[in-house]
Amino acid sequence: MDRREFIKKTAAIGIGAGLLFLPKGLRGAAGAAAQEYPDLVALRGGLPEAMFDTGIKKIGGIGRFVRKGQTVVIKPNMSWDVSPGNPANTSPALVAQIARHCRDAGAKRVVILDHSIEYWENSRKSSGIGEAAEGVGAIYAPAEKEGYYQKVPVGGARLKETSIHESLLECDVLISAPVLKHHGGAGVSISAKNLMGCVWNRREYHSQGLQQCISDFLRVRKPDLNVVDAYRVITRNGPRGGSPSDVADLGSLIISPDVVAADTAASMMLGRKQGEIEHIRLAAEIGLGRMDLANLKIERITL
């Protein structure tokens, strides 16, 4: 057996072994078409991380979205220099739990990304997400310099091009993990609004039309999975909040591969009507997702 042959055989055995022992995710994916997964899972009555464990299983397991060797970007809200007591940022435990599931599914790299609004090092510390992410072997992406962003065409109604974080260009899977909250300008901030933290120039959105630009961005990259943290939510003075009276305990979590469905359902939990939030409606109108919740398969779970 010469060297080349040896390498070939080893590789073949490796692939064979891989097929035998690791196809859980693949099997799940293959069965996805046959088995009817719900379009959206809504949970209540547990901690965010426990609800995620249950919910992700119901929707087909993380393996339905993340394959072995893939690179995953998780995009939480972590722009604010506030401690987890003020839910302006996503729960660090939830972000860590999502990252852990991705690692367990064999993801090569799990990147946590947000172009922080307040000074990144302070937000990283205060949010607790930096520490939590690194605890499960995820990478906290540097995002404070323009050099990390690359210009891409958007072709939206308003947003023609924008600079997005390089990790978004390289990743196989994008998981949007926002926290549900009120937003003074956009009405609500959920999954679609959350993705504004992937671009360098936020001011561009505001000057060209915030609502339209939020939905335009989904043309560049739609999240493969949306996990909405609705455990403790800011109901007014969003998106930063500040006083305890701004916060309500909803104790919920919403999981859906459809960003429009997830945002619609979550906005209704803040008392908004279906189609009331302009950027969600705009996204639905150009076919980036569905907001007709009545026609979707929704699983409601109370732990």
Add this chain to the structure above:
Amino acid sequence: MAKSSTRPRVYKAVAAARLCVALGVLALFVFAYLSGSGGGNRLLALLMKSQFTSVLYGHGVASIAVAAAVFSSLLAGRVFCSVICPMGSLQEAFWRISRRLGTGAGGRVRPWRARYAVTLAACVGIILSIPQLALVVDPISLFGRGMTAVRALRDGHAPSFTLLVSAPFAVILLISLFRGRRFCDWCPAGISLGLLSSFAPLGMRISAGCTSCGLCEKKCPTGCVDSKEKEIDGRRCVLCLSCADCPGGFIGFGVRGASKSGQIGRRYFLSSAGSKAAALLFGALYATGANIRHLFRGRGGRALRETGEDSSRAYDGPPLPILPPGGRNVGHYSSRCSGCQACVAACPVKILKASGRLRPSLDYTEDYCQYSCVECGRVCPTGAISSLDVEKKRRTRVALSNLSLNRCVVTAKGQACGACAEVCPTRALRMIPFENAPGLTIPAFDEPYCIGCGACLVVCPARPVAFSLTAVRRQSETPGIRPTDYDEGLPRLPETDDFPF
């Protein structure tokens, strides 16, 4: 004879050790100024305490740094200049490298007497509230401005103004390449300490037997050795011991004044007597300049306080610089700031910039003052920027915002925005329903809660920007975060135990 053979070796070892310490301190300074990290800032705060000129600006006459600099000078010469001053060490490092490469030369230097006039002018300037000259020639301030320029060049955006104010630093280093520690002759701190060291009983001396071979002159970074006259100018010597590497072992450290054949030279005596008198004047003057002024001017803010108007509000005068939080008022700030640029180096968002008055002020063109950040006050060695705790800083108003609603993109373009209210840390800005267009919200501004952090101005997408910021004459305390005890027309949360969909 045994003595003369071992001593040069001891001198060599001490000289090497001294150079290591000096370069080590210099390296720490360079790191602290360029790092911008939390750890770097802690180090910078610590290092700045060693710079006695900065401490003096903060009226800290009775401080360890001042006592150590004065005492060591009175005892043995310019020890401070030898190992503590980064500006001195940097010149010497440049010169030593250049000499290795064959471009730098040694040799005796006789600096102009005019240098005393510069120091005198700087001292008088401080007392008369025109400290610009002192800020230009202060060694740590020169170094700080130089480091600021180096950092700006490294980060790829160096405004011409930063480069301009650091030009003296560049010139000094260029000269040092060829002629050694030339700035040290003109440095007011060095001159003051040098004059004090006229009293020093200890120092470098040339003993009898010297053949005036001139080797020591060539090795001296300060140019203070006169091998022909067999004299060493103790007011300029930094005790580097390079000259003690004398082939005949005729130069050493010991009791001074006993030059040549053990007699006090006429020249030395004259200069010594004259400088002793001058030392009392200059040394004391520089050491107390800022403090004398302080005594005359109260805390500097008296003139402002006496106007009787609410000075925490904006006013219609010539534009004032926006002082960093803790800078109180222009009087307080300018009577203490030594222009060392430590705060500029420490600011994580780089909005503290050297202004035309050489004292840093806030510049909101690129970023805004971070709500929970107190780094500038923590590194300031003089107290020009008081070290505020985070809670106090969050309530300190440095400027006042003004909203021009007609420019806002919501009213002008009919688009949703809310960028200002989003970033406003005290919720002085909030979004309220826009009556002209249902579904849209416009900003509403509650002035009493504004701390002037500049966030609204920086994020505003309107052109021209819908906000303008005016410095307040005196920094004051605000009530903190605006409480929300009213309904802003938001929908109620669904009253259900189940999901509303």
